[in-house]
Amino acid sequence: MFRRRDGGFRQKLVHVTLRGALYGSWVLGLFPFTYDSWTRKLHRSKWLIGYGIVLNVGIVALILANDTESETPVRMEVFKRNPLAERVNSIHDYHSLVMFALMLLRCYWKSGDIAKILNELMDLQWHHFRHYPLEDCCSFDDFVLHRGLSVVLEIFSMLVMELGMSPNYSPQLFLGTTGLCIIVLVVLLGASHFHLAVVYIYRCVWIVNRELLRFANQLAEGETVESCEVDRLLSLYSRLLELNHRLAGNYDYQMVMVMVSFLAANVLGIYYYIIFSISLHKEMNAILLFIVPQAMIINMYDFWLAIAVCDLAERTGRKTSTILKLFNDIENMDISLERSISDFALFCSHQRFRFRHCGLFYVNYEMGFRMAITSFLYLLFLIQFDFSNL
Helix, strand or coil: CCCCCCCCHHHHHHHHHHHHHHHHHHHCCCCCEEEECCCCEEEECHHHHHHHHHHHHHHHHHHHHCCCHHHCHHHHHHHHHCHHHHHHHHHHHHHHHHHHHHHHHHHHHCHHHHHHHHHHHHHHHHHHHCCCCHHHCHHHHHHHHHHHHHHHHHHHHHHHHHHHCCCCCCHHHHHHHHHHHHHHHHHHHHHHHHHHHHHHHHHHHHHHHHHHHHHHHHHHCCCCCCHHHHHHHHHHHHHHHHHHHHHHHHHHHHHHHHHHHHHHHHHHHHHHHHHHHHHCCCCCCHHHHHHHHHHHHHHHHHHHHHHHHHHHHHHHHHHHHHHHHHHHHCCCCCHHHHHHHHHHHHHHHHCCCCCEECCCEECCHHHHHHHHHHHHHHHHHHHHHCHHHC
16 A cells, blocks of 8 residues: 555655554554455445444543543642633533544545545556655655654653643553543544545645656657647546545545644643643743643644645645646647647646635635634633633
Protein backbone atom coordinates (compact mmCIF):
# COMPACT_ATOMS: atom_id res chain seq x y z
CA MET A 1 0.00 0.00 0.00
CA PHE A 2 2.90 2.32 0.64
CA ARG A 3 6.32 2.96 -0.85
CA ARG A 4 9.24 0.60 -0.72
CA ARG A 5 11.83 0.85 2.03
CA ASP A 6 14.57 2.14 -0.27
CA GLY A 7 15.83 5.71 -0.10
CA GLY A 8 17.51 7.71 2.63
CA PHE A 9 16.70 8.12 6.28
CA ARG A 10 14.00 10.72 5.56
CA GLN A 11 12.10 8.40 3.22
CA LYS A 12 12.37 5.51 5.68
CA LEU A 13 11.00 7.74 8.45
CA VAL A 14 8.07 8.71 6.23
CA HIS A 15 7.46 5.02 5.48
CA VAL A 16 7.47 4.20 9.23
CA THR A 17 5.06 7.08 9.91
CA LEU A 18 2.59 5.87 7.28
CA ARG A 19 2.86 2.30 8.51
CA GLY A 20 2.36 3.43 12.09
CA ALA A 21 -0.82 5.32 11.14
CA LEU A 22 -2.15 2.27 9.30
CA TYR A 23 -1.40 -0.32 11.98
CA GLY A 24 -2.50 2.02 14.78
CA SER A 25 -5.84 2.52 13.02
CA TRP A 26 -6.27 -1.22 12.62
CA VAL A 27 -5.52 -1.89 16.29
CA LEU A 28 -7.96 0.81 17.46
CA GLY A 29 -10.72 -0.39 15.12
CA LEU A 30 -10.66 2.83 13.11
CA PHE A 31 -9.72 1.31 9.73
CA PRO A 32 -12.33 -1.41 9.05
CA PHE A 33 -10.74 -2.68 5.84
CA THR A 34 -8.66 -5.65 4.80
CA TYR A 35 -6.11 -5.36 2.01
CA ASP A 36 -5.88 -7.87 -0.83
CA SER A 37 -2.32 -7.67 -2.14
CA TRP A 38 -3.24 -9.69 -5.26
CA THR A 39 -5.92 -7.28 -6.51
CA ARG A 40 -4.48 -4.25 -4.65
CA LYS A 41 -7.91 -3.46 -3.24
CA LEU A 42 -9.33 -2.63 0.17
CA HIS A 43 -12.38 -4.59 1.28
CA ARG A 44 -14.85 -3.58 3.98
CA SER A 45 -14.79 -5.99 6.91
CA LYS A 46 -17.83 -6.40 9.17
CA TRP A 47 -15.66 -8.27 11.67
CA LEU A 48 -13.34 -5.26 12.02
CA ILE A 49 -16.33 -2.95 12.38
CA GLY A 50 -17.72 -5.12 15.17
CA TYR A 51 -14.29 -5.25 16.81
CA GLY A 52 -14.00 -1.46 16.65
CA ILE A 53 -17.45 -0.92 18.19
CA VAL A 54 -16.81 -3.31 21.09
CA LEU A 55 -13.32 -1.95 21.73
CA ASN A 56 -14.27 1.72 21.74
CA VAL A 57 -17.43 1.23 23.78
CA GLY A 58 -15.24 -0.56 26.32
CA ILE A 59 -12.80 2.36 26.34
CA VAL A 60 -15.60 4.86 27.00
CA ALA A 61 -16.91 2.67 29.82
CA LEU A 62 -13.40 2.48 31.27
CA ILE A 63 -13.12 6.28 31.29
CA LEU A 64 -16.54 6.79 32.86
CA ALA A 65 -15.71 4.25 35.57
CA ASN A 66 -12.35 5.87 36.35
CA ASP A 67 -13.11 9.56 35.79
CA THR A 68 -10.83 11.51 38.11
CA GLU A 69 -10.22 14.49 35.82
CA SER A 70 -12.55 16.91 37.58
CA GLU A 71 -11.34 15.80 41.01
CA THR A 72 -7.75 17.02 40.64
CA PRO A 73 -6.79 19.73 43.15
CA VAL A 74 -6.09 22.33 40.46
CA ARG A 75 -9.45 21.90 38.74
CA MET A 76 -11.30 21.77 42.06
CA GLU A 77 -9.80 25.14 43.00
CA VAL A 78 -10.72 26.68 39.64
CA PHE A 79 -14.26 25.29 39.66
CA LYS A 80 -14.87 26.33 43.27
CA ARG A 81 -13.74 29.87 42.46
CA ASN A 82 -15.68 30.08 39.18
CA PRO A 83 -18.81 27.93 38.61
CA LEU A 84 -19.00 29.09 34.98
CA ALA A 85 -15.63 27.44 34.31
CA GLU A 86 -17.04 24.13 35.54
CA ARG A 87 -20.11 24.49 33.31
CA VAL A 88 -18.01 25.36 30.25
CA ASN A 89 -15.68 22.44 31.01
CA SER A 90 -18.68 20.09 31.09
CA ILE A 91 -19.85 21.39 27.71
CA HIS A 92 -16.38 20.83 26.24
CA ASP A 93 -16.28 17.28 27.63
CA TYR A 94 -19.67 16.59 26.04
CA HIS A 95 -18.42 18.01 22.74
CA SER A 96 -15.34 15.76 22.91
CA LEU A 97 -17.50 12.68 23.49
CA VAL A 98 -19.79 13.60 20.58
CA MET A 99 -16.74 14.20 18.37
CA PHE A 100 -15.34 10.78 19.27
CA ALA A 101 -18.68 9.06 18.57
CA LEU A 102 -19.17 10.95 15.30
CA MET A 103 -15.65 10.04 14.14
CA LEU A 104 -16.37 6.33 14.64
CA LEU A 105 -19.96 6.49 13.35
CA ARG A 106 -19.00 8.22 10.11
CA CYS A 107 -16.01 5.89 9.70
CA TYR A 108 -18.24 2.79 9.87
CA TRP A 109 -21.30 4.25 8.17
CA LYS A 110 -19.32 5.67 5.24
CA SER A 111 -16.82 2.80 5.10
CA GLY A 112 -18.13 1.64 1.71
CA ASP A 113 -17.65 5.09 0.15
CA ILE A 114 -14.26 5.52 1.81
CA ALA A 115 -13.10 2.14 0.47
CA LYS A 116 -14.09 3.16 -3.08
CA ILE A 117 -12.21 6.46 -2.76
CA LEU A 118 -9.05 4.83 -1.41
CA ASN A 119 -9.18 2.04 -4.01
CA GLU A 120 -9.47 4.53 -6.84
CA LEU A 121 -6.65 6.59 -5.39
CA MET A 122 -4.44 3.51 -5.16
CA ASP A 123 -5.44 2.54 -8.70
CA LEU A 124 -4.37 5.96 -9.99
CA GLN A 125 -1.14 5.69 -8.04
CA TRP A 126 -0.32 2.24 -9.42
CA HIS A 127 -1.25 2.75 -13.07
CA HIS A 128 -0.27 6.37 -13.66
CA PHE A 129 2.02 7.75 -10.93
CA ARG A 130 4.11 4.88 -9.59
CA HIS A 131 6.98 5.62 -11.99
CA TYR A 132 7.51 9.04 -10.42
CA PRO A 133 9.78 8.97 -7.32
CA LEU A 134 7.95 10.10 -4.20
CA GLU A 135 11.19 11.72 -3.03
CA ASP A 136 10.83 14.43 -5.69
CA CYS A 137 7.81 15.92 -3.93
CA CYS A 138 9.35 17.34 -0.76
CA SER A 139 6.09 18.78 0.55
CA PHE A 140 4.62 15.27 0.66
CA ASP A 141 7.35 14.04 3.00
CA ASP A 142 7.24 17.23 5.05
CA PHE A 143 3.56 16.99 5.75
CA VAL A 144 3.59 13.27 6.57
CA LEU A 145 6.40 13.84 9.08
CA HIS A 146 4.67 16.89 10.59
CA ARG A 147 1.44 14.92 10.89
CA GLY A 148 3.17 12.05 12.68
CA LEU A 149 4.94 14.50 14.98
CA SER A 150 1.69 16.28 15.84
CA VAL A 151 0.04 12.99 16.91
CA VAL A 152 2.97 12.15 19.17
CA LEU A 153 2.99 15.65 20.67
CA GLU A 154 -0.76 15.60 21.34
CA ILE A 155 -0.49 12.31 23.24
CA PHE A 156 2.52 13.66 25.16
CA SER A 157 0.57 16.83 25.96
CA MET A 158 -2.39 14.81 27.25
CA LEU A 159 -0.13 12.78 29.54
CA VAL A 160 1.53 15.91 30.88
CA MET A 161 -1.83 17.60 31.50
CA GLU A 162 -3.39 14.63 33.30
CA LEU A 163 -0.39 13.50 35.33
CA GLY A 164 1.09 16.94 35.97
CA MET A 165 -2.10 18.24 37.58
CA SER A 166 -2.63 15.12 39.72
CA PRO A 167 -0.02 14.84 42.46
CA ASN A 168 -1.50 11.60 43.85
CA TYR A 169 -1.01 8.70 41.44
CA SER A 170 -3.32 5.68 41.66
CA PRO A 171 -4.46 2.77 39.46
CA GLN A 172 -7.73 4.62 38.88
CA LEU A 173 -5.83 7.66 37.59
CA PHE A 174 -3.69 5.44 35.35
CA LEU A 175 -6.72 3.72 33.81
CA GLY A 176 -8.58 6.98 33.28
CA THR A 177 -5.56 8.65 31.70
CA THR A 178 -4.94 5.64 29.44
CA GLY A 179 -8.52 5.71 28.23
CA LEU A 180 -8.36 9.44 27.50
CA CYS A 181 -5.12 9.02 25.55
CA ILE A 182 -6.69 6.26 23.45
CA ILE A 183 -9.72 8.45 22.67
CA VAL A 184 -7.45 11.34 21.66
CA LEU A 185 -5.42 8.95 19.50
CA VAL A 186 -8.58 7.67 17.78
CA VAL A 187 -9.66 11.22 16.94
CA LEU A 188 -6.20 12.23 15.72
CA LEU A 189 -5.80 9.12 13.56
CA GLY A 190 -9.30 9.63 12.12
CA ALA A 191 -8.33 13.17 11.13
CA SER A 192 -5.01 11.85 9.78
CA HIS A 193 -6.86 9.58 7.34
CA PHE A 194 -8.37 12.64 5.69
CA HIS A 195 -5.13 14.63 5.75
CA LEU A 196 -3.00 11.81 4.32
CA ALA A 197 -5.52 11.18 1.52
CA VAL A 198 -5.46 14.89 0.70
CA VAL A 199 -1.68 14.96 0.58
CA TYR A 200 -1.66 11.95 -1.78
CA ILE A 201 -4.09 13.80 -4.06
CA TYR A 202 -1.87 16.87 -3.81
CA ARG A 203 1.14 14.83 -4.93
CA CYS A 204 -0.74 13.55 -7.99
CA VAL A 205 -1.80 17.07 -8.96
CA TRP A 206 1.79 18.22 -8.43
CA ILE A 207 2.96 15.56 -10.92
CA VAL A 208 0.31 16.67 -13.45
CA ASN A 209 1.59 20.24 -13.12
CA ARG A 210 5.17 19.10 -13.63
CA GLU A 211 4.21 17.19 -16.78
CA LEU A 212 2.36 20.21 -18.18
CA LEU A 213 5.41 22.37 -17.47
CA ARG A 214 7.60 19.82 -19.26
CA PHE A 215 5.30 19.93 -22.29
CA ALA A 216 5.48 23.74 -22.36
CA ASN A 217 9.30 23.62 -22.27
CA GLN A 218 9.38 21.04 -25.07
CA LEU A 219 7.17 23.18 -27.28
CA ALA A 220 9.26 26.27 -26.54
CA GLU A 221 12.37 24.36 -27.68
CA GLY A 222 10.72 23.33 -30.95
CA GLU A 223 9.89 19.74 -29.99
CA THR A 224 6.51 18.12 -30.61
CA VAL A 225 3.90 17.12 -28.03
CA GLU A 226 1.00 14.79 -28.78
CA SER A 227 -2.46 16.12 -27.95
CA CYS A 228 -3.39 12.71 -26.52
CA GLU A 229 -0.84 13.28 -23.72
CA VAL A 230 -2.58 16.48 -22.67
CA ASP A 231 -5.96 14.73 -22.88
CA ARG A 232 -4.59 12.00 -20.62
CA LEU A 233 -3.50 14.58 -18.04
CA LEU A 234 -6.91 16.25 -18.23
CA SER A 235 -8.59 12.89 -17.57
CA LEU A 236 -6.34 12.27 -14.56
CA TYR A 237 -6.93 15.81 -13.29
CA SER A 238 -10.72 15.43 -13.49
CA ARG A 239 -10.59 12.08 -11.65
CA LEU A 240 -8.45 13.62 -8.91
CA LEU A 241 -10.85 16.53 -8.57
CA GLU A 242 -13.80 14.15 -8.25
CA LEU A 243 -11.95 12.15 -5.59
CA ASN A 244 -11.20 15.39 -3.76
CA HIS A 245 -14.88 16.37 -3.63
CA ARG A 246 -15.98 12.91 -2.51
CA LEU A 247 -13.29 12.77 0.17
CA ALA A 248 -14.23 16.18 1.56
CA GLY A 249 -17.90 15.17 1.63
CA ASN A 250 -17.16 12.07 3.72
CA TYR A 251 -14.98 13.84 6.29
CA ASP A 252 -16.43 17.36 6.54
CA TYR A 253 -18.39 16.91 9.79
CA GLN A 254 -15.51 15.16 11.54
CA MET A 255 -12.95 17.78 10.50
CA VAL A 256 -15.16 20.69 11.56
CA MET A 257 -15.57 19.20 15.04
CA VAL A 258 -11.83 18.47 15.32
CA MET A 259 -10.87 22.05 14.40
CA VAL A 260 -13.50 23.48 16.73
CA SER A 261 -12.20 21.22 19.50
CA PHE A 262 -8.63 22.51 19.11
CA LEU A 263 -9.73 26.14 19.19
CA ALA A 264 -12.16 25.61 22.08
CA ALA A 265 -9.45 23.85 24.11
CA ASN A 266 -7.18 26.85 23.69
CA VAL A 267 -9.93 29.30 24.67
CA LEU A 268 -10.67 27.29 27.81
CA GLY A 269 -6.96 26.88 28.56
CA ILE A 270 -6.39 30.63 28.54
CA TYR A 271 -9.56 31.16 30.57
CA TYR A 272 -8.42 28.69 33.25
CA TYR A 273 -4.97 30.26 33.14
CA ILE A 274 -6.47 33.67 33.95
CA ILE A 275 -8.59 32.28 36.81
CA PHE A 276 -5.70 30.30 38.27
CA SER A 277 -3.09 33.06 38.07
CA ILE A 278 -5.18 36.19 38.70
CA SER A 279 -8.31 35.19 40.60
CA LEU A 280 -6.60 32.62 42.84
CA HIS A 281 -3.37 34.66 43.10
CA LYS A 282 -1.20 31.61 42.44
CA GLU A 283 2.55 32.02 42.04
CA MET A 284 4.26 30.93 38.84
CA ASN A 285 4.81 27.17 39.00
CA ALA A 286 5.09 24.22 36.61
CA ILE A 287 1.39 24.44 35.72
CA LEU A 288 1.55 28.10 34.70
CA LEU A 289 5.02 27.99 33.16
CA PHE A 290 4.90 24.72 31.22
CA ILE A 291 1.83 22.49 31.43
CA VAL A 292 -0.86 24.89 30.18
CA PRO A 293 1.30 26.77 27.58
CA GLN A 294 2.62 23.57 25.96
CA ALA A 295 -0.91 22.23 25.53
CA MET A 296 -2.07 25.43 23.82
CA ILE A 297 0.97 25.56 21.51
CA ILE A 298 0.55 21.93 20.43
CA ASN A 299 -3.19 22.43 19.85
CA MET A 300 -2.53 25.42 17.63
CA TYR A 301 0.18 23.50 15.77
CA ASP A 302 -2.25 20.66 15.05
CA PHE A 303 -5.02 23.08 14.05
CA TRP A 304 -2.73 24.89 11.63
CA LEU A 305 -1.62 21.61 10.04
CA ALA A 306 -5.28 20.85 9.27
CA ILE A 307 -5.50 24.22 7.52
CA ALA A 308 -2.12 23.93 5.78
CA VAL A 309 -2.77 20.65 3.95
CA CYS A 310 -6.03 21.92 2.43
CA ASP A 311 -4.41 25.20 1.45
CA LEU A 312 -1.48 23.30 -0.11
CA ALA A 313 -3.81 21.26 -2.36
CA GLU A 314 -5.80 24.38 -3.26
CA ARG A 315 -2.69 26.39 -4.21
CA THR A 316 -1.36 23.49 -6.29
CA GLY A 317 -4.66 23.39 -8.20
CA ARG A 318 -4.39 27.12 -8.89
CA LYS A 319 -0.87 26.61 -10.26
CA THR A 320 -2.33 24.35 -12.96
CA SER A 321 -4.14 27.33 -14.50
CA THR A 322 -0.96 29.42 -14.27
CA ILE A 323 1.07 26.75 -16.08
CA LEU A 324 -1.55 26.43 -18.82
CA LYS A 325 -1.17 30.17 -19.55
CA LEU A 326 2.41 29.47 -20.62
CA PHE A 327 1.07 27.76 -23.74
CA ASN A 328 -0.40 31.09 -24.92
CA ASP A 329 3.11 32.35 -25.72
CA ILE A 330 3.89 29.41 -28.01
CA GLU A 331 3.37 30.05 -31.73
CA ASN A 332 2.50 27.62 -34.53
CA MET A 333 0.97 25.08 -32.18
CA ASP A 334 -0.81 22.07 -33.63
CA ILE A 335 -4.55 22.63 -33.88
CA SER A 336 -5.49 19.45 -32.02
CA LEU A 337 -2.96 20.24 -29.28
CA GLU A 338 -4.27 23.80 -28.99
CA ARG A 339 -7.81 22.46 -28.66
CA SER A 340 -6.69 20.08 -25.89
CA ILE A 341 -4.95 22.90 -24.02
CA SER A 342 -8.07 25.08 -24.33
CA ASP A 343 -10.27 22.27 -22.98
CA PHE A 344 -7.90 21.84 -20.03
CA ALA A 345 -7.87 25.58 -19.28
CA LEU A 346 -11.66 25.80 -19.56
CA PHE A 347 -12.06 22.86 -17.18
CA CYS A 348 -9.72 24.46 -14.62
CA SER A 349 -11.60 27.75 -14.80
CA HIS A 350 -14.85 26.04 -13.77
CA GLN A 351 -13.57 23.29 -11.45
CA ARG A 352 -11.11 23.98 -8.65
CA PHE A 353 -9.48 22.10 -5.81
CA ARG A 354 -11.24 23.56 -2.80
CA PHE A 355 -12.37 22.14 0.54
CA ARG A 356 -15.76 23.39 1.65
CA HIS A 357 -16.78 21.83 4.96
CA CYS A 358 -20.51 21.32 5.56
CA GLY A 359 -21.23 23.81 2.76
CA LEU A 360 -20.35 26.65 5.12
CA PHE A 361 -16.73 27.69 4.63
CA TYR A 362 -13.63 26.96 2.58
CA VAL A 363 -10.53 25.69 4.38
CA ASN A 364 -7.43 27.72 3.57
CA TYR A 365 -4.99 30.07 5.27
CA GLU A 366 -7.37 33.01 5.10
CA MET A 367 -10.18 31.11 6.79
CA GLY A 368 -7.74 29.61 9.32
CA PHE A 369 -6.62 33.09 10.34
CA ARG A 370 -10.25 34.20 10.69
CA MET A 371 -11.07 31.19 12.86
CA ALA A 372 -8.09 31.91 15.13
CA ILE A 373 -9.16 35.56 15.50
CA THR A 374 -12.76 34.51 16.17
CA SER A 375 -11.65 32.15 18.94
CA PHE A 376 -9.76 35.03 20.56
CA LEU A 377 -12.92 37.17 20.38
CA TYR A 378 -14.91 34.39 22.05
CA LEU A 379 -12.35 34.43 24.85
CA LEU A 380 -12.92 38.16 25.31
CA PHE A 381 -16.70 37.62 25.34
CA LEU A 382 -16.29 34.90 27.97
CA ILE A 383 -14.16 37.15 30.16
CA GLN A 384 -16.57 40.09 29.82
CA PHE A 385 -19.59 37.88 30.56
CA ASP A 386 -18.03 36.53 33.78
CA PHE A 387 -15.88 39.51 34.69
CA SER A 388 -17.41 39.85 38.18
CA ASN A 389 -16.18 36.37 39.15
CA LEU A 390 -12.61 36.81 37.94
